[in-house]
Amino acid sequence: MQISNYIQQSFQVNYAYRVFFSDHIFEPTNTQLAAWLREQASPHYRKRLLVVADDGVWQSHPYLQAQVSAYFQAVKEVELAPEIIVIPGGEACKNDEALFFRLVDAIDKYAIDRHSFVIGIGGGSVLDLVGFAAAVSHRGVRHIRIPTTVLSQNDSGVGVKNGINFKGKKNFLGAFAPPAAVFNDAHFLTTLDARDWRAGMVEAVKVALIKDAAFFEWMEGAATALAARDMDAMQKLVFRCAELHMQHIGGGGDPFESGSSRPLDFGHWSAHKLEQLTNFSLRHGEAVSIGIALDSVYANLIGWLDKPSMERILHLLQQMGLPLYHPLLDMQAGATSPVIKGLEEFREHLGGRLTICLLKAIGQGAEINDMDVTLLQQAGDILKQLTVVSQ
Amino acid sequence: MQISNYIQQSFQVNYAYRVFFSDHIFEPTNTQLAAWLREQASPHYRKRLLVVADDGVWQSHPYLQAQVSAYFQAVKEVELAPEIIVIPGGEACKNDEALFFRLVDAIDKYAIDRHSFVIGIGGGSVLDLVGFAAAVSHRGVRHIRIPTTVLSQNDSGVGVKNGINFKGKKNFLGAFAPPAAVFNDAHFLTTLDARDWRAGMVEAVKVALIKDAAFFEWMEGAATALAARDMDAMQKLVFRCAELHMQHIGGGGDPFESGSSRPLDFGHWSAHKLEQLTNFSLRHGEAVSIGIALDSVYANLIGWLDKPSMERILHLLQQMGLPLYHPLLDMQAGATSPVIKGLEEFREHLGGRLTICLLKAIGQGAEINDMDVTLLQQAGDILKQLTVVSQ
């Protein structure tokens, strides 16, 4: 028998899922979800379903408890677990280790195996937690996402990441685990509070700025309607934003982020720091709006982005009711803003070399490996002036 | 702007890794691991290493603590964490939730990011735990496996699964996460106790039986040497067994086990039940040996496997010092053996329909969807008689 120095392993894994768009998905006459479940049915096996819901959604839509049970019970090809698990919504659920283990327990108790489904209904926080609990149970139970916020319908819920916080470290524990399917129901968005409605739109601005000038122009035209909670405009925004995110993930060559290029994190380096420094009193989207503003002014200062484009960006964010500035951008006692100081931490986090996406033009992001702290502070000061003047 | 009913996502993820074969890998003159690490080096970044070791290995090879540190410190392209974490080996480490969190904490504390490596040194249990902690930290830190038992060098350590037990449920929490690389050091095997040495060989018998008659014949010829702990024979066995497992995982079309076909689980349905019923006092390999014996006699009873082939299988297992029978195979108070009763549970676990690999001939496995409990009991009785007679 021959032996050699090493054996080379290599293989591919294929992933595929659909993101559906509809509304009132649990009304008996809406067959989209039921039809999908029937397509998954196996002749030898009745798949089981475990539903985990966001209490914020359950409170805003009290009819859901009965409607959801009735809907799934009517699909004879599947078997709904006897309990719908309702958990607190919002970031807090991602900090709660006991809640994670409660979900794992329920997956065990209700015999949700690798042929069955866990269904998360809620905002990005609940979906991140539910997706992670499913991803590690039985080495990967499939999960279906039903996102209920703008952010989760157009960004977090249509992608491949899941996770929870660990000892205050955001998303420290998590997995890349694509959903089995996603069902975006526009009706849920009607009950969002004003800040969540607005904050979710910023991911559309972000992805338009780096990839799709036409979409940006469309948002300029629709800005007033969007700010006034026009549902038709919002559904279009959600659709195109989800599509651009999905195209990047599926077509960008690095769906599970093994490299260090992250164009979808445009505007995010300072946003993450702002969220942290404000103890998450800023919504993610609000922080990203400020981050986009900062990096757009910076791009203009280094000669990448022309001034009219920069002004269009700031104007669109303002029309959407999103902030451009926060006092943490100011110099503190003569020293650089603590947000801008975060750049150094971010550089270390990346392992010594920055890879940041900045704008060459509207619709055209490009990578840069260095940013000048003095110029960044200048950008922060410009935003302060603009905001003070406009108030 | 156009919107439609759904967006289709689909993409592939490529995985590749090497399994190296060598011995005394941490001696300064052995450059295999150092060279591999240098190949991974990045011009912008010094990758960090966190080593987690099995105390059973550390006790049998007390020079390792100093040797391992010196070895990695000599590789200037990487930075070894200031602490080598030594944890209890064996199944117990997979039951210890606190130990899991200790590893996650260490990954955080020593800033092991997605460009760095966690290195597990130990038996299959330690590697399963370490691999899982790495797989879920930062949504996937890369891990290197240095397996130190026959079983982990020829089967568990060269594959893609990781996991821990949860509330006594074996491998309930886990992930499919291929290693960055595997380094099989034959020297470790010299200190295994007799049961671990023998038990690990059964996976080679298993995979030969379903895929490679020539390998089976080779083991027949080498059986005496293998039982007498001949290292040259063992290295060949480990190599070919690892290769066959890897070929199945990489070339079988379902590396992350989304379907229900599991030929590599030949002989395992009853083995899992036996392990559980004996409270894991049987080694995994010992239980699988009995499982293979049972399913081989059964295959003969249903006319799949001829009698001489069946006898060769039982003979080889016996020559390797492995058991063919356990009293739990007996009828209990006139009722079917509790092990054989486990078939019904296994059927339920699979969702109502059995998919079991049985032998048509030596080197040729095939799937069956039904097994007859009365005939299985008869197979158990035959094994009892054989064993009593041969004693």
Ligand SMILES: NC(=O)c1ccc[n+]([C@@H]2O[C@H](COP(=O)([O-])OP(=O)(O)OC[C@H]3O[C@@H](n4cnc5c(N)ncnc54)[C@H](O)[C@@H]3O)[C@@H](O)[C@H]2O)c1
């Ligand atoms: N996985 C990813 O790729 C990814 C990407 C971006 C953000 N995220 C995560 O998403 C989370 C933020 O998600 P989010 O912005 O959706 O907010 P959220 O999930 O934190 O929810 C905010 C609040 O809205 C409530 N709510 C949800 N839907 C509602 C509805 N239809 N009507 C009324 N109230 C409703 C919730 O109960 C909660 O109180 C963060 O944890 C962030 O890390 C994940």
Ligand SMILES: NC(=O)c1ccc[n+]([C@@H]2O[C@H](COP(=O)([O-])OP(=O)(O)OC[C@H]3O[C@@H](n4cnc5c(N)ncnc54)[C@H](O)[C@@H]3O)[C@@H](O)[C@H]2O)c1
């Ligand atoms: N991930 C997979 O695909 C997969 C496949 C099969 C089995 N497994 C798992 O592997 C585990 C069993 O692994 P194992 O058989 O390697 O045993 P083990 O890891 O449980 O180790 C058995 C004992 O040997 C000691 N030991 C390890 N190496 C030694 C050495 N070189 N010298 C002396 N003592 C040493 C350990 O400290 C321990 O006490 C089980 O938990 C099983 O579930 C995983």
Ligand SMILES: [Zn+2]
């Ligand atoms: Zn974002």
Ligand SMILES: [Zn+2]
């Ligand atoms: Zn096995």
